Amino acid sequence: MVSRSGVPMEAEIVERLQESESVFTLRLRLLDEQQRHNYRFEPGQFNMVYLHGVGEVAISIVSDESNRHLLNHTIRAVGRVTRGLEQMQKGDVIGLRGPFGRGWPMEQARGRDIVIITGGVGCAPVVSALAHINRRRKHFGRVAIVEGVRHRRDLIYPDRFARWQRMDDTQILLCTSEPSAPWPWHTDRVTEHLGKMDIDPSGALVLLCGPEGMMISAARVLQELGIDESSIWLSMERNMQCGEGFCGHCQIGSYFVCRDGPVFNWTEIRELLAVKGI
Amino acid sequence: MGNGDDPQFLPLTQLERLLRSLRDAGYDCIGPQLKDGAILYQSLESIHDLPHGLSDLQSPGSYRLTENQGGRLFDWANGPSSLKPLIFPPHENLWRANKGSDGGIEFSSYTPDIAPLAVLGVRACDLAAMERMDHHFLRPEKQDPWYRKRRESLLLIVVNCSHPSDNCFCTSTGTGPESRSGYDLRLHELDDGFLIDAATDRGEEILQKLELSPAAQQMVEEAKEELERAATVQGQAVAVDDFRPIFSGREDDPIWERIAERCLGCGNCTAVCPTCFCHREEKIPTLSLDSSTHQRVWDSCFTAEHSMLHGQPVRREIRERYRQWLTHKLAGWHDQFGESGCVGCGRCITWCPVGINLVAESAAFAVPEEGVE
C-alpha cells in the first residue's frame, strides 16, 4: 500500500530568473535531504506548487531529470497563486507535491527524429524533454523545434534558442502572429511552417503542447506530411485540485489528466479533443 | 438469505442489547431517525429513536413519509443520507502549513479524530456504493489516508431492504435489495425480530454478546419471499449496466439539449449520489497569517468552477455538464474502475428539484433512433 503524497514538501528558492515580462523561473531545492534523495521525475511530469496561505497550482517541471539537486519551474503570472509566486525571492520557501502524471515517451523517442511544436504561451511541458534531448544529443536524430508565440516578447529562453539554433541537426522555426516581424521570425501560425521541417517524417516522434485548437490543427498537418498518428504525443491541461487522481476535476472522458496524462498519445485522445465542452 | 452461516434469530426485545453491545465494544452508534421530514442517519441513543411504523413515498422530485400499520423499524427506502459523508465528509482538513520564524514552512497532516463508528440500518445499495468509493480512494498504487482512516473506523450493520421506493432500481444494477458481502453484521427484519448473521470477526464478536436462537425454517422462507418481492416490485430498471456502447459517438445528440432545458444545474444529484467523489481543495481562512489550513470540500461537475481552465469553464453549458455527469456515472466509470458508477439508489431522482430521472433519460439513448434500422 502506498499512501498519496498528500502533504507538500518544503522547497527553497535557490535562484529566480525573469524570463520575460510576466514569466519567471524558480530554481528550487527540496530542504529535506531524504525527500531530495527520493525525488525522481520524468520529463513532462508536473508538481503542485504551494504558495503559503494562498493555494496550489499545477506547474510542469522544466529541468533535466539528471539534475538531482535542483528542479526548475517556469511560471507565467496570470492569477492569484502565480502572481503571488512571482513576488517570491531567493531564499523564500514554498511547498511542492509531486511529481505527478505520465511524462513524454523518452525511451520510444531514442534514435528518432524529434519534432517539438509549441504554441500560445505554454511551452513549459516540453522544456524538460528538450533539456533531456540536448544532454543526450547523440542518442537522437534531427530535432525540429517549431515555437509559436503571439508577440516576440513572449518568447522565453531566447538565449537558449539562440544557442540551440547553432547546434548541428537542430532546426528552430520561431513563429509569431505579429505582422512584419524581423528575421529569424516567421509570421503566421506554427501550422503554416511545418512543411519546412527538415526531418524524416516516417521515423519522427512529435511532442506537442499549447492551445487545443493549435494541437488539433498541427496533428492534422503532421499526418498530411506523412507522420504516423501514433507518433504524435501531446500535453493536456485541465483544472487540477489534487494532482493525483482523487478530486475528479481534471477528467476528460474517462481519463484523469493528472494521472493518465498530462501527456497523451494522439490516438488516445483525438476523439475527445473533437468534442466541444467535454 | 444469502451465503454464509445459517442465520440466527434476534428477537425485537434484544435490539437494544445489540446497541448496548456495540457501545460496550467502544463504538459510537448512528442509525436512521426521523428528522426534518426525512429519515436520516443520526447519532443513535436508543432503539426507540428508530423510525417506528414509518414508510416513504418517493417519485421523481418528491419524497414524503407516511405512517404504516405494520410497526416495523426499517420499512422504508433510503432517505437523502448515504454512507458517503461518513467516509468522505463534505469538509475534510487535509494539512496545515505553519510559517516558522526562520522563513521555513512546517507542513503537517491532519488525521481525522474519530472513534470507531457503528452504522445501523445500512442498505445494500449504499454498501455497494462504498465499495465503489473504495476503488477510487484506495487504489492499489495510491491510497488516500484520510478516507482510509474513516473507512476503517466503520462497523456496518446492514438491514436487507424490503421496501424499495418507486425510484429504486438496484435489482437492475445488481446491487440490492439483499446485501451479500461487505458488511460486518446483516439483519433481515421480520415482524417480531430479525434474522442476523455476521461476515467478519468484528461482527462475530458482537454477535457473541447477544442472546440468539436458531432461526426457524419458516422465518428464513419468509425473508426470502420478502426479498424476492422487493427485487421484483421495483418500478424501473436501467437499460443496461454498461452504457459505453450506447453513449459512444452521441456527444452531440439532441437528447442532451432536451435534458438541459429542464436541468437547473444545481448539483443536488451529485451531492446526494453516494459515489460522487469530486472535491476541490481550498485553504480555509485563519486569523493568523502564519498558519493556513488546507481542506477538501465536496464539489460538483455541475458548477462552472469544476472545469475552470485559463479563466473559462471547459464545460460552459448545462448540456455539457449534464453529459459529464451521466456519461461519467454510466460509461466512464466502467473504463476507470471496471464497474458502473451507479448503484441504483434513486437519490438523484428523488432529490432533483425538477424530477429529472436518470433511468428514463439514459433509456432514451438506448432506444433505436427512429428511421434507423
Ligand SMILES: Cc1cc2nc3c(=O)[nH]c(=O)nc-3n(C[C@H](O)[C@H](O)[C@H](O)COP(=O)(O)OP(=O)(O)OC[C@H]3O[C@@H](n4cnc5c(N)ncnc54)[C@H](O)[C@@H]3O)c2cc1C
Ligand atoms: C499539468 C499542468 C501543467 C502546467 N504547467 C505550467 C507551467 O509549467 N507554467 C505555468 O505558468 N503554468 C502551468 N500550468 C497552468 C497553471 O496551473 C495555471 O496558470 C495556474 O493554475 C493559474 O493559477 P492562478 O491561481 O495563478 O490563477 P487563478 O487565480 O486561478 O486565475 C486564473 C485567472 O488568470 C487568467 N488566466 C489563468 N491562466 C491563464 C492563461 N494560461 N492564459 C491567460 N490567462 C490566464 C484568467 O483570466 C483567470 O481568471 C499548468 C497546468 C497544468 C494542468
Ligand code: SF4
Ligand atoms: S446516479 Fe443516482 S441512482 Fe445512481 S447511485 Fe448516484 S444517486 Fe443513486
Ligand code: SF4
Ligand atoms: S465528475 Fe460529476 S458525476 Fe463524476 S464523480 Fe464528479 S461530480 Fe460525480
Ligand code: FES
Ligand atoms: S487533479 Fe485531482 S483527479 Fe486529477
